[in-house]
Amino acid sequence: MEQSEQNVAAQTETETQTQTQTRLPKPAALEETLPVSATPTGAEIFKTQNVSIYYSSFRAVTDVSLDIYENEITAFIGPSGCGKTTVLRTLNRMNDLVPGARVEGDVKYRGESLYAKGVSPIAVRRRIGMVFQKPNPFPKSIYDNVAYGPRINGEHNKKKLDEIVEKSLRGAALWDEVKDRLKNSGLGLSGGQAQRLCIARTLAVEPDVVLMDEPCSALDPIATGAIEDLMREIKSQYTIVIVTHNMQQATRVSDRTAFYSVLRDEKSDTRTGVLVEYGPTTQIFEDPHDSRTQAYVTGRMG
Numbered sequence: 001m002e003q004s005e006q007n008v009a010a011q012t013e014t015e016t017q018t019q020t021q022t023r024l025p026k027p028a029a030l031e032e033t034l035p036v037s038a039t040p041t042g043a044e045i046f047k048t049q050n051v052s053i054y055y056s057s058f059r060a061v062t063d064v065s066l067d068i069y070e071n072e073i074t075a076f077i078g079p080s081g082c083g084k085t086t087v088l089r090t091l092n093r094m095n096d097l098v099p100g101a102r103v104e105g106d107v108k109y110r111g112e113s114l115y116a117k118g119v120s121p122i123a124v125r126r127r128i129g130m131v132f133q134k135p136n137p138f139p140k141s142i143y144d145n146v147a148y149g150p151r152i153n154g155e156h157n158k159k160k161l162d163e164i165v166e167k168s169l170r171g172a173a174l175w176d177e178v179k180d181r182l183k184n185s186g187l188g189l190s191g192g193q194a195q196r197l198c199i200a201r202t203l204a205v206e207p208d209v210v211l212m213d214e215p216c217s218a219l220d221p222i223a224t225g226a227i228e229d230l231m232r233e234i235k236s237q238y239t240i241v242i243v244t245h246n247m248q249q250a251t252r253v254s255d256r257t258a259f260y261s262v263l264r265d266e267k268s269d270t271r272t273g274v275l276v277e278y279g280p281t282t283q284i285f286e287d288p289h290d291s292r293t294q295a296y297v298t299g300r301m302g
């Protein structure tokens with residue numbers, strides 16, 4: 001898994017060399033004519049409708065419909081194998097890289113169908129970045145890890161790159177810890193620092209959305225706290241979707257929570273992931289409407 005995620009990260013960035021046309025709308029935050037402050041908040045970033053996701057003939061997830069909003073942190077929770085990662089990867093077409101994976105239904109990003117003909121998955125992944133469970137720095141210097149994406153996108157001006165690297169590392173709350181050793185290998189960082197480096201690498205290409213798949217599961221509580229602080233700090237500029245198995249984390253950082261579960265069909269002996277309940281995080285944890293959500297958030301299941 002580790003190796004394949006490393007490959008996916010590298011492949012995603014390498015693919016950006018192909019300057020494929022895209023019909024995706026430009027996110028408001030990147031429009032030069034529209035100041036960020038004029039960006040209406042509460043806009044729908046993603047709208048999935050009746051999305052089912054298959055791995056070959058296995059239907060891993062069935063009928064997921066949910067809206068994800070700008071400048072919010074949306075948490076995906078639920079027992080292992082219920083499809084959280086599968087749905088998350090559908091939001092930036094990372095599943096395209098999994099042989100046999102197929103998406104049915106509609107996934108809209110800022111009103112445009114993410115899976116429509118003419119939409120470049122490479123452009124999608126540049127706009128919608130991903131941070132993996134296990135920190136996966138490239139075997140390069142700290143500086144080169146962060147400068148990697150911008151360079152591939154054609155930025156070779158040393159001064160510009162210096163600025164991007166500093167801004168991204170500051171954005172990922174790592175600058176002060178590494179500013180005197182930017183030439184050192186990214187592989188020499190602690191787990192928490194390495195994960196913040198991966199976040200900086202993601203921020204360096206100015207994404208619109210950051211997807212995080214259990215980004216703290218390999219980290220100690222202090223490093224976890226640092227990542228959570230960071231998420232709260234950057235959410236005014238980005239939209240974040242985070243998969244977490246840690247329910248306290250969901251309550252601490254997220255605005256909305258989606259609870260997924262596994263639906264078993266005894267007769268056909270099949271199982272599939274479903275979205276059970278989605279709402280404001282306080283409602284999901286304090287006043288769940290579905291008995292399955294209640295059982296899960298009170299620790300009686302999963």
Ligand code: ADP
Pocket residue numbers: 055058060078079080081082083084085086087098273
């Ligand atoms: P979660 O992230 O909630 O633990 P996943 O999205 O990883 O769940 O998995 C959902 C289901 O899809 C599981 O039954 C899992 O075994 C299956 N699955 C995940 N990835 C693949 C894959 N690459 N090929 C086949 N099945 C997969």
Ligand code: MG
Pocket residue numbers: 084085086243
């Ligand atoms: Mg997962």
